[in-house]
Amino acid sequence: MRDWALAVFAGGADPAPAAPREAWRVFLAVERCALPLRARVLARRARLSSDAAAVLEARANAELVRALSARARLITLGRMVSRLGTGAVALKGGAAALGTDPLDVQDVDVLVRPEHAEAVAAGLEAGAGARRLGAEAAPGTAGTFHLAPRGADDAVPVEVHYALPFVGDADPWAEAVPAGPPGILRLAPALHLWHVLVHGAVHHPERRGSLRELLMTAGAVAACDAGELAEVRARAAAHPDAPPLLRTLDVAESLARGVPAADAFRPLGALGYLFAASGGGRAYRGALGIYTMRAAYALATAEGAYRRLWLSSPSGVRSLEKFGGASWVDRLIPAAGHTLRVAYRGACTVAGTLRALRLARAARALAAEAPRG
Incomplete structure (x- = not known):
C-alpha cells in the first residue's frame, strides 16, 4: 500500500493492491494521507476495491473536517490578532490548511511575538470558547517555545508559539508573507x-x-x-x-x-504499522511507552540515531537546552528540575530499549520481505 501510494503521489494510476479493510484502516491511520490520496485517486481514476474505497472515503472525510476546522480557527484568529494590532504566522499543517491541498491536522500551530502570546491565548479563551489543555509554563521559561494548547469541543486545538525551536538564529518575521486571511502570515x-x-x-x-x-x-x-x-x-x-x-x-x-x-523509509513505515496493529497510542501511553517508541524509531533508523536520542535529540533524554516546564518539580525544586527530568527520561529509555530493539528488528525484517512495486 505504501509503495502504491508513493507511486500515486508521483503521478501514477496503478490499481490499488488487494488487502482487507483492516489493513487499509491501519495504513491510513499511520500515514495520515487519506485526503490528498483520495484527491489523486479520483483525478487519475485509479482502481480500488470496494473495501479500500469505503475506508479511504471515511478517513478522508475525517481529515477534511479537521482541515476545515483548522482553516476556520485561523480565520477567526486572524481577526482577533488584527484587533490586537499584531499578526500571527500559521506553521506547518496550519499553513497547508490555507492552501489548495490541505493535509490532516491534529492542532493548529501559530507563531506570535512573545509579548503578545498570553493576550492571544486569553483572546482564544474569551472569544472562541476555548479552554486551556494542560499545564503551562510562562513565556521565556528556559527551553520552552509555546503555551499550552487552547481547545474547544467542536474544533481542533490552537497552540500559541512565541519562538521557533531548532531553526537557528533566523528571524521568522523578517520575510513572512501573507497567507490569505487578514492577520495571518506564513514563513x-x-x-x-x-x-x-x-x-x-x-x-x-x-x-x-x-x-x-x-x-x-x-x-x-x-x-x-x-x-x-x-x-x-x-x-x-x-x-x-x-x-x-x-x-x-x-x-x-x-x-x-x-x-x-x-x-x-521502509523500516520506519513498517514500524508504524506494527505499533498501530498492536494497539497504537493505547499501548504506548505514558513516559515508558513514549520513550520505548522513540527508541524503536531511533534503532530502526540506525546511523547513530539511538546515540543522538541520548545525547542531542530535541525529543531525547538530554536536550541541548535546559528545559523548565510547568510540572510540580519545576514549581517546588526548580534547580533540580532538569536533572530529575533527564534521570526520569533515561530510566524510561533504558527500560524500553529491549522491547524497542525487538520492534526495530521486526520492522527491518518486515520491510526487507515486503514485495515492492
Whole structure:
C-alpha cells in the first residue's frame, strides 16, 4: 500500500493492491494521507476495491473536517490578532490548511511575538470558547517555545508559539508573507521548508518518513526556488541528523517534481504499522511507552540515531537546552528540575530499549520481505 501510494503521489494510476479493510484502516491511520490520496485517486481514476474505497472515503472525510476546522480557527484568529494590532504566522499543517491541498491536522500551530502570546491565548479563551489543555509554563521559561494548547469541543486545538525551536538564529518575521486571511502570515519559503523538515525528521522521530510528513515537505519544496532549495540542502548536510534530513529532502523533491521516489523509509513505515496493529497510542501511553517508541524509531533508523536520542535529540533524554516546564518539580525544586527530568527520561529509555530493539528488528525484517512495486 505504501509503495502504491508513493507511486500515486508521483503521478501514477496503478490499481490499488488487494488487502482487507483492516489493513487499509491501519495504513491510513499511520500515514495520515487519506485526503490528498483520495484527491489523486479520483483525478487519475485509479482502481480500488470496494473495501479500500469505503475506508479511504471515511478517513478522508475525517481529515477534511479537521482541515476545515483548522482553516476556520485561523480565520477567526486572524481577526482577533488584527484587533490586537499584531499578526500571527500559521506553521506547518496550519499553513497547508490555507492552501489548495490541505493535509490532516491534529492542532493548529501559530507563531506570535512573545509579548503578545498570553493576550492571544486569553483572546482564544474569551472569544472562541476555548479552554486551556494542560499545564503551562510562562513565556521565556528556559527551553520552552509555546503555551499550552487552547481547545474547544467542536474544533481542533490552537497552540500559541512565541519562538521557533531548532531553526537557528533566523528571524521568522523578517520575510513572512501573507497567507490569505487578514492577520495571518506564513514563513518565507526557505524557512518554512527548513522548519517542516526539522520538525518532521528530527523533533518528532516517530513521524520521520510518514507519507503526511513527506507530502508536507514536498509542498514546501515546491514553494522554493532553486537557490532556496540549495540553501536548505546545504544546511541539512551540515546538521548532526543529516542522513534522515537529506533522505526526506530527496523523497520530497521527487514527489514535488512528480517523479517516482524510492522509499528511503521502509523500516520506519513498517514500524508504524506494527505499533498501530498492536494497539497504537493505547499501548504506548505514558513516559515508558513514549520513550520505548522513540527508541524503536531511533534503532530502526540506525546511523547513530539511538546515540543522538541520548545525547542531542530535541525529543531525547538530554536536550541541548535546559528545559523548565510547568510540572510540580519545576514549581517546588526548580534547580533540580532538569536533572530529575533527564534521570526520569533515561530510566524510561533504558527500560524500553529491549522491547524497542525487538520492534526495530521486526520492522527491518518486515520491510526487507515486503514485495515492492
